[in-house]
Amino acid sequence: MKRHFGFIIALLAIQNDLFAAEAGMPQLDPKYWASQAFWLILVFTILYISIAKFYLPKIKNNLDNRENKIKDDLDDANKFKELSENKFKEYEKILENAKKEVIKIQIESKNKLDKDIKTKKETVEKEIEKEIIKAQKEISDLKKNSISDIQKISENIASNIIESISGDKLNESSIKAVVEDVSKKNLGKYL
């Protein structure tokens, strides 16, 4: 490394000698100053005018457009968000109302059903009672009729049996009296 630095220093010395020999900064030579000033002013003026008149307004326009677009989009998004929130609230309200109505309808229908069932039950019960009463009456009628029928049949059978056994015809009234007596004693057991 030291050797390299030695080299560099030596070369620097040589080069410095060279500068001294050739002397100078071309910048300080006034030969082309006027030309440089003239071309600088010309070029820069053209550059300035084209930048100021064409390019900067274009860039500015585009940046503004983008900003406006972003702003508009954000506004739109906010609007839609509000809208959707409102819709959601509406929907929730509707849902709540519907729930309430459902409960109402349920209660109503339950009441109606209960009432219906009750009335039907009552009518059915009434009818059943009627039927029972009717049936009982029929039964008792039947009972009465059957007793007299039985007595008649019994009298007939009794007279027939006596006739076929003894060959005599017995007095009908005496048979009737006997049958009545017996049936009164035994009929109660079966009917």
Place this chain on the structure above:
Amino acid sequence: MASNPMQQFSVHKIGPEIKIAGIDLSFTNASLFMVISASMILLFLFFGTKEKKIIPDKIQLISEIFYTFVAKMISDTAGSKAKPYFPFIFSLFMFVLFCNMVGMLPYSFTVTSHIIVTLIMALFIFIAVTIIGFAKHGFRYLSIFVPSGVPTVLLPLITVIEIISYLSRPVSLSVRLFANMMAGHTMLKVFGGFVISLGLLGGWLPLGFSIALTGLEILVAFLQAYVFAILTCIYLNDALNLHH
């Protein structure tokens, strides 16, 4: 042997001699590179603004970044009153930046490494700022030489110093850019010369330096353009917003 590192700054004419009223206004290599830099800016801006996309492509994005960069620089240093001067600052920044950057290409010429170029720009800025100051505030503009809150005893001294510092603005502005550019390019040339003269054996070290310096010079090219533009903004701010 390496050529003179100052050779790269020499101006020579290209094409016919143009003389107007006895003044030599010939087209030179300096003029050529001014035209090249300006054309590159215009070409870049042309493609940067060709399509107006909501989602920009690369070149459009770069042009918009330059726009917002300069716009922010101006609004940060000179406030909203400096808006009418935005195109000028933008053009100035782009021109200095592109001249510096084009100068970084091998075999090219660095326009801003000439004191006359930077001095004309600085003088223009200085005179324009002074005119703006007087036009906006009249003779009250002279109050920038009298800072507030200074003891009366020191006031004459401070005023003299302020006047000197104000008058030296164009010099400092122009010399800063010129000297930076010239020194950087000279150094690059010197190290380049070492690479050749030390040959295969010893040339690697200066080559490494050369590469590192190239990176540094690109940074300096950008930085000096930025400094030039921001100082213009600061001077403009002094003229627009008078502090009491």
